Amino acid sequence: MHRRAVLAFALLPLAAGARPLAEIRRSGKLRIATEGAFAPFNYFDQGRLTGFEVELAQLVAKKMGLALEWKTLGFDGLLTGLGQDRWDVVIASHGITEERAKAVSFMAPHYCSGGLVVARDPKIRRARDLAGRTVAVQTGTTYLEQVKKLVPPPRDVKNFPTDVDARAALVTGRVDAWVSDRFVALETLQKNPQLKLKAGELLFTERIAAAAAKGNLPLVEAWNKTLAALMADGSYAALSRRWFGEDVRCT
Numbered sequence: 001m002h003r004r005a006v007l008a009f010a011l012l013p014l015a016a017g018a019r020p021l022a023e024i025r026r027s028g029k030l031r032i033a034t035e036g037a038f039a040p041f042n043y044f045d046q047g048r049l050t051g052f053e054v055e056l057a058q059l060v061a062k063k064m065g066l067a068l069e070w071k072t073l074g075f076d077g078l079l080t081g082l083g084q085d086r087w088d089v090v091i092a093s094h095g096i097t098e099e100r101a102k103a104v105s106f107m108a109p110h111y112c113s114g115g116l117v118v119a120r121d122p123k124i125r126r127a128r129d130l131a132g133r134t135v136a137v138q139t140g141t142t143y144l145e146q147v148k149k150l151v152p153p154p155r156d157v158k159n160f161p162t163d164v165d166a167r168a169a170l171v172t173g174r175v176d177a178w179v180s181d182r183f184v185a186l187e188t189l190q191k192n193p194q195l196k197l198k199a200g201e202l203l204f205t206e207r208i209a210a211a212a213a214k215g216n217l218p219l220v221e222a223w224n225k226t227l228a229a230l231m232a233d234g235s236y237a238a239l240s241r242r243w244f245g246e247d248v249r250c251t
């Protein structure tokens, strides 16, 4: 990047270094990051990145006339990378929270969901059934935050770098329950009946959105306008039904 361009960016009211929309358009490429370990939203299928969020981002970018440049990395580093101008957008099933909104600017929500209790023991279904139990959750998630707040509290909340690891802890009997996204959990149950896992209740609900660097509002507005158009013209509904058999937008 030229010296002068760097200086010009520094004068804009953006998180240090975030690329303004005009610069993204000039490059023709939107740099976008996700985790790639959260099926059916963002995951690798035989080495290919796919999922509802990956395909939704593809639709948005296409309509904006941009190509996508994907990066995948651990969930923990995704939002931080926005402030460091390592990518323009993150789409990885982030629930909109006050805490996160201090650090990034959220797009309009692209689906609504919540944290579901999953266990082997059919008696472990509700928030109060987690009291005195051991619960597995992915590090850095709203599931961790919410499970830690429960009164009476679980005996232990174990953190795992990926949601897949948190689930494995339940499957191998190292914990009593796993809290994860409702759709992630339901797909796991449906695809793996032999695991004999039971879906309990929703602990909380959340609105899920992609994010941009704090203050990159022209990018947020362009994304939102495009997402709204896809929601209005039937493309979002078709994509959602293909992945979930239902429309998962927030109502």
Ligand code: ARG
Residues within 6 Å of the ligand: 035, 036, 037, 038, 042, 075, 092, 093, 094, 095, 096, 138, 140, 141, 142, 143, 163, 181
């Ligand atoms: N919805 C939860 C949150 O906002 C979990 C997101 C996990 N995403 C992922 N790609 N593993 O924290």
